[in-house]
Amino acid sequence: MPSAFKNLQFTALFAAALAAVLVAGFQYEVGEKTGWQKPTGKEPETYNQWASKNRFHIGDTVYFKYQKDSVLVVSSADYLNCNTSNPIAKYEDGKTVFTFDRPGFFYFISGQSDHCQSGQRLIVRVMHPSEVEAPEVAPSPAAAGGRDFGPPPVSSTSKLAAVSFFLAGAPVGLFLIPYLFV
Numbered sequence: 552m553p554s555a556f557k558n559l560q561f562t563a564l565f566a567a568a569l570a571a572v573l574v575a576g577f578q579y580e581v582g583e584k585t586g587w588q589k590p591t592g593k594e595p596e597t598y599n600q601w602a603s604k605n606r607f608h609i610g611d612t613v614y615f616k617y618q619k620d621s622v623l624v625v626s627s628a629d630y631l632n633c634n635t636s637n638p639i640a641k642y643e644d645g646k647t648v649f650t651f652d653r654p655g656f657f658y659f660i661s662g663q664s665d666h667c668q669s670g671q672r673l674i675v676r677v678m679h680p681s682e683v684e685a686p687e688v689a690p691s692p693a694a695a696g697g698r699d700f701g702p703p704p705v706s707s708t709s710k711l712a713a714v715s716f717f718l719a720g721a722p723v724g725l726f727l728i729p730y731l732f733v
């Protein structure tokens with residue numbers, strides 16, 4: 552009984568946490584343990600190799616942790632040339648959280664050109680909402696009947712509804728669980 556109780560409680564907490572993540576977006580830590588710094592050459596992967604393993608969505612954030620450095624958001628041309636002279640945005644607070652507010656490419660470089668030249672730069676591609684939903688959805692009966700147009704079967708609204716259900720349902724579930732074992 553105690554273990555079943557714990558499992559149920561865990562499941563409810565997990566559902567609530569998952570719902571919170573779906574709403575708030577996911578935070579990626581750039582460079583994980585080493586953070587945002589001039590590469591030494593001993594890293595297991597480059598910043599871009601790391602980025603290519605992840606799927607970034609609108610609302611997700613990247614967290615840059617650094618000392619005596621900076622994060623510049625730049626154009627693709629300035630990214631390629633490590634040109635730090637006209638950034639779109641510049642952060643120097645050492646703990647930068649950047650939120651992706653649109654699909655497409657984002658270019659980040661160190662504010663120190665030689666650091667950028669050594670590989671302290673990052674391209675992130677944020678997926679378009681249609682890319683996120685389409686592959687996960689099985690063809691609906693309507694689509695099978697030859698209806699190729701119209702909104703995808705799972706809309707953002709119904710996703711939000713599912714999330715609200717979790718948010719509303721998890722506390723109720725926690726409240727009810729003890730009674731199952733009385």
Ligand SMILES: *[C@@H]1O[C@H](CO)[C@@H](O)[C@H](O)[C@H]1NC(C)=O
Nearest residue numbers: 628629632633634635636637
């Ligand atoms: C950086 O960009 C500015 C403005 O676009 C340009 O004038 C300058 O020559 C560039 N510097 C380098 C090193 O490419």
